[in-house]
Amino acid sequence: MLGFVPPLPQQPQRPPRAGHMVVCGDDALARRLAVELRYVYGERVTLVLPPGRDAARPELPLTQRARAAALFGRMSAAMNRNGAPGGDDTAAGVEAVRIIEASEPSDEVLEEAGADRAAALALVYDDDERNIRAALTARRLNPRLRLVIRLYNRKLGQHLETLLDQAAALAVPGIDPAALDASTTVLSDADTAAPALAATAVTGSSKVIQAEGLLLRAAERPPPRAGALADPGLCTLALLSSTSHDPAGTEGSDSSGAEGPRLLPDRATVEAATGRGTIVLEAVSKAGPEREPRRMGGRGAPLSRVFSRRLRWSAAGVMAAVVGLAVASVLTNGDSPLHATYLTLLDLLAMGDPAPDDAPMSRQIIQLLSGTAGLLLLPLLVAAVLEAFGTLRGASALRRPPRGLSGHVVLLGLGKIGSRVLVRLREMNIPVVAVEEDPEARGVPLARVLRVPTVIGDATQEGVLEAAKIHRARAFLALTSADTTNLEATLYARSVAPDLHVALRLYDDEFATAVYRTLRTAHPGAVTRSRSVTHLAAPAFAGAMMGRQILGAIPVERKVMLFAALVVDGHPQLEGRTVEQAFRAGSWRVLALDATPPADRLPDLSATPPFDPLAPASAGTSDRASGLVWDLHPGYVLRRGDRVVIAATRRGLAELLRGRGVPVPG
Template identity: 70%
Template sequence: MVVAGDDALAHRLAAELRGVYGEQVTLVVPPAHRSVRPPVVGRTRATALFDRVSAAVNRAAGNGDPASARTSEPPGTERVLEAAELTEAVLAEASVERAAALALVYDDDETNIRAALTARRLNPRIRLVLRLYNRRLGHHIEALLDQASALAAAGADGSGDGDDGGEGFDASTTVLSDADTAAPALAATAVAGTSKVVQTDGLMLRAVERPPPAPGEVADPGLCTLALLSTTASDPAGADGSESSGTQGPRLLPDEEAVAAATGRGTVVLENVSYSGPSSPPGRSVVPFGSLMSRRLRWSFAGLVACVVGLAVASMLVTGDHPLRATYLTLLDLFGINDPAIGRPMGEQVLQLFSGLIGLLLLPVLLAAVLEALGTFRSGSALRRPPRGLSGHVVLLGVGKIGTRVLARLRELHIPVVCVEADPEARGLALARRLRVPVVLGDVTQEGVLEAAKIHRAHALLALTSADTTNLEAALYARTVRPDLRVVLRLYDDDFATAVYRTLRAAHPGALTRSRSVSHLAAPAFAGAMMGRQILGAIPVERRVLLFAAVEVGGHAQLEGRTVGEAFRAGAWRVLALDTDPRPASSPRAPRSSSGLVWDLPSTYVLRAEDRVVLAATRRGLAELLGRRARERAGV
């Protein structure tokens, strides 16, 4: 894997690939010094800044020779290449021709696009992951690079060796942005209290550690049992990052017999998490009829209608006319378009005078109603204020680039949100106006702004402004208002975010606090894209990792034509769900879920080539299933 970038995301992504997926990584970064110098290949070193898993392995290989490190690096190691510019020579030095994937995460879109075009020419089979802020341009670039790869593969008539990718390596192009990748994790933190979730087809899945059940107690298996935990907390099994099934260490993807026989051991089960607080309906742009007029105006109209009815009844009694005719004549008198009642009985003359008087009173009421209705329609496209009885909502501080994505994600889950924004021209205000989301305009550092957002009755606070001090100040003030409030902070520097998290956790042990940098939240999505589009996410289990992937059954002999029970391989992979969307609704299968995924598949269901399944797998198991393990055994 090759990672090229100029900020914290590149380092975090390299650590994610090494520690979680156990990949060999070449990191291309600008030189430490500002002076321009030729590319220098550093020694293979352990930069386990964020991940302890690969520290021992990297330290063991840290003093290796650079030349030998290029060809015989152990899994989870890193090679550093310093270059002022990402030229073709630098990409060649980084061995892009032999790489499985390349991530271009520079802060400049043009740099990433230029390097992607060069890399696609050097290696048409390489998997590309680009960081672009322009989403529309990103879609076009993605299609262009995929088309170039397809044409190059067609021109070669399918020839190529393992270094070019071969079976199991898709030469896909994935365009991501910080906002799109960080938003799901931030929204999941507000819902589930943790960003360690896997999201697929509208569902959020979380791996939960459960203690050993008490004697006579039956443990809830959740959707399925993913792992058996170590027998003791101090058990060093699995510290080397291997995934072999030890008798005392964690055991991934055990079968039912192993789960039944494991007494006194905790388990890791998969759960479908959802928001437990009050929900709100999707935002509507239609103005309700009841809001067109105020209560005082409605009472005025009711009084005038009562007067008209009384005059109509009096006219019917005096003249002896039919009720409809009496009402019609009363309305004519009311609007001043009837003939004067000269020479008519005194009662009719008096009624006509009263009708004219009430008509005079009706004119200002009608004018007020028209003006108020126009104002209501005008304010219908304006920002809403938080309702008086609102509670259990999420206070979203900052609706910029990332805050807008988080707002859209929360509203998809029907979670009530109140936005706080200091800039009246912020990009997210248009979305908040369209979704009818309450907004408080004001500086959160000023007194009374968070109170206006009902922070004392909120479920969580998401501080997502671009200023770290503003986010921290808002979190600390919210803690004084409500000490048990769930708080999530967006901080730029990952080390600073870790320090803030530890301090807030120590100061408020009874409250849930999460502080994350954008690079920390975005790195897993970029790493998953580098592993292939089928990777949905990863969940750590002690010192090991479980991957979740969406796989087409066709072409995999271990799955196609086998039942779900036969396709399960303990310690390697397990089919979790079946995607039912491609099939007609009348298909005689298990009942559909609202997300299109069928869980609790019968073990006798036969997997067909056209099926698409979601499975959990170990790193080695997924590599073997996708055909990569065969190349590793062959020494490629």
């Protein structure tokens, strides 16, 4: 008789096959990144989060499926409300996502998550040290693993990238470095969100892509009037559904018409379409380290700012008195003009001898008048010295907004996010007035260096935003770390300027959506945008996990448009074909050619670091010109070695990359 055999302990479930994505984090960015990878790129995701608890019974942990359903049901709905693609329903999204609960990304946790067979790993904890420690462990487990690390310290990030890339190359001897596909990428959520926030202030939209410092925007155009020619911008990316145009200012809507959006249509389709809006690609501005932000007001202090207008008029009056007395001396005493001016100045400065008794009466009167004018000169000189001293002392202090300033952007908050956005706005030569409550904030020295007018005070108090000339501003950005402060300041700004273009930073996506809808309903004639930093940063992290060939993604209603940088070698759909022949409607389109020699090319077109005015001037690339050519002739033949920027659908990009062994989205 066989004895009782106890059941084996349940083994942790591993992903059924390799090539999945692993995301480790402890805040909203990790959750948003997992949703982005699943619903935009169609990837299988393993998400490592701290242990969660049931809200109804905090003593009981949530089951994996319950937590995944709650997470993806809420976030996928938020993405669909914002116009992001929703090709998979919530149940399919839950099935394709595996959640592991762990406090630390230890060796055992990373092995359980399948980091040794994963295509990419994102470490997005809010602790730099934890991310670095986990990255070193992951590189040891899988030298081919594509690492995406969240760090705020950019200098440390550059050194870490070099270290981990060298470790990967040494661990896999003889492998082509291109096969590693940019094994390490260090990003900052502040840096990745800044371009979208700056574009929101300028254009009202955060649908932007950065390629070698050039900020590109997917702009929605309404249907053209009868007989009018539509402006295609750089190119036409999509035809919108007939129901997609919302005059209230929504960014994408569900398509309920019989004919949905058409991605990458050909010219004949665009010309034949009537009553349908379009999505076109536009260049917003030149950005990046090759263009240094201008200092507002120049480097020096002009004479008009050193001395006040009243003091300048007083000096002019004294000079007029000297000229008048010199002319009177010439006319009455017959002196030469030079001698008359000399005597007048001596009398004015009380340096001359008194006129003798036998001197003409006119000479005595002129001397008395000159002495009287000299009494006025002394306080004038003292005032000039004091004003000049005060002006030069204040040159190193924060500037005040000029009286006639208008058409500027009022930026509330000079913290981690606000300082990055400030640099971006100045790179685009947009006048800015900063408002900050804490005089010791991170971005205050930056504002002083850039000579940006700054108001120190609480923006929710009366008179602070008025001092920033909010009533004459073009836009208002509320970017503090406190949601209530941003919302209160926005409502106060709306009361001062009801038609003001407003964008505010909010942490939670659901709260941001609710605020956006309420403000849009209350002020239908004004543009209002509510932004979450995690919502803006997640696409950049997801694109880095897909590889450096992915520059970003832009949602078009319930579909997605991908932008990628590809080398023509090995792509028969591109190599040896003209730009016109390489275009496939509904799949891909060649947008630009990188004319930079291969040895001088940037390895990652989308990750050009922003200019840091506080850093030393030895950047090394400050004088580097952009090599992207956007006005390509349709007859240009794509050759081996050419690197091109393309716009593609998920299916089209998968077809281009499938033959080269590169992980494909979806």
